Amino acid sequence: MSMIEFHDVQKYYGKFHALKDINLTIDAGETVVLIGPSGSGKSSLIRTVNGLDPIRDGKLIVNGFDLADKKTNVNLIRKDVGMVFQHFNLYNNKNVLENIMLAPRIVLKRPEKENRDLAMKLLEKVGLADKANNMPAQLSGGQKQRIAIARSLAMKPKCLLFDEPTSALDPEMIDDVLNVMKDIAENSNMTMLVVTHEMGFARDVADRVIFMADGRIIEDDSTEKFFGDQPTTQRARDFMSKISGH
């Protein structure tokens, strides 16, 4: 069963053609890593999936809903599709626990006790149970990102989107976040679409690697093929050699 289907999707910012002829199907439970140079359209693609950015043309079906259809209630999709941002976007005016409990309470009307129990369980899972009452400003970047992941998980989504979740972090914080992500990928049947430059993570966890450039999908390989042989295209090979080691 497919979770995300792009059919000839086109996206524009004004006159700028940001996504060109995107065709892509991601099955439920798959973990897909999306890479490519800056400005290639990775964020644009991932943000269309939960309707943060609109598409101009084509068909985009997420969790059975058609995003190109104006009548689709985008909130129904967002309930089941969580997102984790590069800059965390924790609610600055709420403490950690409230960050996690807010959406389930308001959107899912989850009973308070159940809500709190799940929130605490998730905080333990990401290793931050002791920070429940901290404000976001009192956390390090790596801690913030783990809270952001817990916040998304609290909605019990079927699918999670990650847009460079570790690239704003100090290097020694990165593993904590990646480990949480690995745990989700391996121990649940979440669908995951991850934009990242962490090749170790991609190699270990991804089922597929997609390479984008200039708004197009240039490669769509199994992880074995991408890392084992070499990418097919010259573009992707150049890119890989440039980022190796950073």
Add this chain to the structure above:
Amino acid sequence: MSMIEFHDVQKYYGKFHALKDINLTIDAGETVVLIGPSGSGKSSLIRTVNGLDPIRDGKLIVNGFDLADKKTNVNLIRKDVGMVFQHFNLYNNKNVLENIMLAPRIVLKRPEKENRDLAMKLLEKVGLADKANNMPAQLSGGQKQRIAIARSLAMKPKCLLFDEPTSALDPEMIDDVLNVMKDIAENSNMTMLVVTHEMGFARDVADRVIFMADGRIIEDDSTEKFFGDQPTTQRARDFMSKISGH
């Protein structure tokens, strides 16, 4: 001849003891890489060298001037000690050429023609001669950082400080900046103090590696020792294993 000498330096933010008993001598022409976990005091240390942050106690002699002495004119030090920041800090209201030419004109009263010629030469050196008239907002992060380096070089400093110059950059931009830095280290007798997590760069370019934790210098090894054998302390070994690969 020593360029920078710390003798029992103590630094506080309010009550927080940020630098503890720092003793360190860096000779003219040396390239020193400074590493350590977030919050360990790397930025604090480097910022005391050109007087951006004051020290509480101890003696700090830079280029022959005593920074602990209130009568020292800190501008005399800054003329000869340049600094490159994580977030570039280009002047947002000036174009690229003006960014480079401003300080030499105002501080050194360098004649306009000579100033412009040198600026253009530096732009070529960092590979951005065609961006002379761009505004900073029109540049990518990697380009901004190379301009920031050119801006520092235009003052013809004896010493350059770098505070995580590549950690805000997209991975495929990092090499361009590191190559410029390597070029300076190898082809001039600049003194360089570099905070970075780029271990490849450290291995290739540094004469010494200094490891900090909790406001203290824990290791101060030659590059061969640090990478060849292993760091002496457990702290440094843990840290190295955590950041490897990112």
Add this chain to the structure above:
Amino acid sequence: MLDIITTQWHPLLNGLWNTILCSLIALVGSLVIGTFFALLEISKYRIVRLIGSIYVEVFRNIPLLVIAMGFFLIVPMYIAKISGFAAGTIGLTLYTSAFIAETVRAGINSVEGGQLEGALANGLTHAQAMRYIILPQAFRVVIPPLGNQFINLVKNSSVLAFVAGFDLMYEGNLIANDTLQTMPTYFIVGILYLIITLPLSYYMRYLEKKLA
């Protein structure tokens, strides 16, 4: 209403002119004085900061009418002869400068710290960094709020009416009293104010968009 325009256009134009003149003088004056006190307020020295904030708090928290009256009635008794126009304009300048000082100070604070550090590390002195790097960027940020201050300034220039400054409101009051056509007169006066302030506020909006 038409007969007011046909018979009273002369005092109305005269009032409009004085309102514009007073506004222009006060605009330039308050910008200079306000910036000066903004710089005092962010000084390193506590005593200088104190002077800056006393000035700002005093002029910000007293009604403009009281300030203008002070200049009109009290200054000539002890210091020097001063016309109503001058008294009102000086009062308006000082009053507005307190608000501008606050606005400019906020603007300076909003320029990110990296800009100052970049300039210092580059060898510039604090004063040079202010002059070449921080203030130019701060002014860009404060253009929208400054625009609001200038619109307030134009409207506040109606304080001249109370010190016989021959501005638009003064002439309007006289016309209303002579002709007893109060509502029509003030309606015309209102439109004349809008002729100054509306373009100003749309220009400010345009600048705000352009600089964003």
Add this chain to the structure above:
Amino acid sequence: MQNFINAYSWINIRFLLQGLWVTIEISVASIICSFIIGTFLGIIRYAKIKYLSAIVGFIIDLIRNLPLLLIIFFTYFGLPNIGIKPEIIPAAIMALTVFESSMVAEIVRSGINSIDYGQTEGALANGLTKWQALRLIVLPQAIKNMLPALVSQFISLVKDTSLATIIVLPELMYHAQIIYGQNTNYIIPMFVALAVLYFIVCYSLSLLARYLDRHLA
């Protein structure tokens, strides 16, 4: 000097304080009303609702650009033409509210814009609706940013109540005028008293704002 002593007789001071009380009452009422209405209008402008936002924006611009004196005048003397005949105090509150709401609306709009859009995106991606994101996440943060501008505006409001002397609102300025109507020599003592009383009220307001600023999470 004798003038000051005579002018500051207890009976005159009491009369001034009665005026001050009216000033405070009118100010508080207008602050509350204009805060509520202004926030509402500011949100409408921010939300870019087709036609509505543009119309609201135009009306706000019109009001913002007129001297308050004229708005007071039009409220008190213009409204009866359409069948509403307010008493002096409601008329003053109404005029101040209309004027200050349009100022507050602008402050609210730019306050909301000052919050990083990431906060909204985080909330949307988390499943909240736009309105929930605005109400629960963005507005509480924006209010903190808006506080200095709002307080400046409310300080202006307190001082602006004095313009309602024109419709004989029995507030501080008007009472001062009555007092020096008895004896022309009282005028300077009265203006000094006005300066002091307005300063006390307005400065307390800024102190309150500073306190809130420090204690708002």
Add this chain to the structure above:
Amino acid sequence: SSVAKKDVLKADQESNRITWGVKADTRLFGLENIRTGKLEGFEIDLAKAMTKEILGPKGKATFVPVTSSTRVPLLKNGNIDAIMATMTITPEREKQVDFTKSYFDAVQSLLVKKGSPVKNIQDLNKAGEVILGVSGSNSVKNVAKYAPKAKVLQLSDYAQAMTALKSKQGNALTTDNGILYGMASENPGYEVVGGNFTKEPYGIAVNKNQEPFRNKLNWALERLEKNGTYNRLLLKWFGNVKGFNYQEMKR
């Protein structure tokens, strides 16, 4: 509008009440007594007497304080029935409102610092001379006729004008002599000069098309003049004003 169609006299007789727009900040004519909160002055007493005359001993006079800028809009909107607020009858104003016959023939003089070279209005007819007045009063328009070369500054109230004179913002203050004598007694260094160079007849203003009401007001005024009430009020308010010749004003 409905206000214009209403017969004010009839309405007032039904409600047994006349609403007057009066001054609240002008000594001798209409000033709020800050002890009692009541309005006091010649115009107040005259308005009360006229009310009783028209409506009978149980008739009530209600007072609404007005300023120069608000009195006419209040009248036109029907907030007040009549204006008795030191309002001079002028042909220009008669286009907008109807006046009764004059109820007080003020005469206009000048107030100057003792020893001033200014002795009469002609002395002020020079470039550079500045005459102070109160905005909205007709007296400033008159001086423009007699001394066209002088500049006229109009201030919001008498106290401001008097203080401006003390601050040398002008060479003379002009208005009705009753008010000038009052101010001279408060400020010993100043004197009234210039004789009574013009008359300022004050009238009660009512809306247009209220002939019955206006006629009734004229009728009441005449009755008060005849039965001595008018002279008694004149004596009460102006008898003690030093320099003011109230005998001349008697009717």
